[in-house]
Amino acid sequence: MGKQRLIVSLLLLSTGLMAGAFAWADDSKDLKNVQGQIASQKQDVQQQKKQLSQLQQQLARDEKAISAVARKLNQTRHQLKDNEAALARLDQEHRALGKQAEQQQQLLAEQLRAAYQNGRHDYLKLLLNGQDSTEIDRLLHYYAHINQARADALQQLARTREQLADNRRRAEQSRNQLNQLLARQQTERQKLSEQQAKRSQTAKQLNAALDRSNQRLSNLLQAAGHLERQIKAARERAAREQAAREREAREQAERNRLAQQQGGSGRTPVVAKTSGNFAGLAKGTLPWPLKGALIHRFGAARTSQMHWKGLLIGAPVGKEVSAIANGQVVYADWLSGFGMVMVIDHGKGFMSLYGHNQSLLRNPGDEVKAGQPIALSGESGGQDKAGLYFEIRYQGKAIDPQPWLARG
16 A cells, blocks of 8 residues: 555656646747847847938938038029129120210211311411411311310220120120029039939938837937037037137237347237127027027927927028027038037137038138028928027027027
8 A cells, every 4th residue: 555655656746747847848938939039129129220320321421412512502593693793784884885985976976077067178268368377376276176085085985895895705704604504503403302302212211210110219319419429529629729729829929028028029919819709799689590480499398308409490491591690610510310510609608509401501610700691491310391400509508599589
């Protein structure tokens, strides 16, 4: 009996061990399946990141190409205006010269008619009739004056005709240039249209990829981080340049002082230059960078975790964007999430930022004046609405631009 119980116990133990083994095998299989799914998801995430990176790079290439073409087109547009104005002046000059030539011809005709009517017979009569020498001298002086006036009129008419001929040559040259500019403009417009269509397709693919991977917020945060780093780098460069200018001014002042002590005149003192006069301007007086509908205000919610640090101003693509104050361009390039971006240092810790532009019209290092065109509004950075993103920063921190801008 005891032996049977032992055998039964051994059988039960063996069965339990086998069941445990089978259960362990099932758990191991499930674990491998889970690990495989994780690896697959990681691979999908990596593939999505790679695709997003490739689309971002393609978007940057597309929008930089658009910027270059749009900048050329803008230059051609201004050249056309200048050329048309010059041609209008030439036409006005031609009409004035024509009127002047007509008046000179009439004057000359009157002089010739008067000379013909008087003729040389008056002089012969004087000689034959024995007129006194005083009267003869007076008449000779009169005829000499008439002849000189006629000669002067001929010379004036000849010069006017030369001016007319030169005017015709310049007008013809201007018209040829105008036709060439028009042809170039048509070519540039076609190229711009092609680039915009290509960019639009890339932007759609990028936005669709962001939606599929739920990376839109992450992309915005990453773009904001890139912008902060660029602003910091620009501030540091501006500070170094300002320090160098001030150091040069001090050194020059010292050289001038020593030269004066030695009896020399020295060089003209170098004045430490600041980038602009933004800090000296009153709030509510700065011009708007462009006119348009205010789509988003400073501080408004952008996502559940982000707020707008500037203004988003709606405007048609290609509208000129102007600097709000004097300053120096410290950044002008494409930046992820913001497209074609320009940053201007105004001195005293103030900077202004202009994003989503179609094209940038100034380069880093350029000095700009208040109201001067610096960019063309657009939708770069993957935007689906055209306009301008605008910020004002003080000591690197974004501040509300509206109190600084003129009302109305």
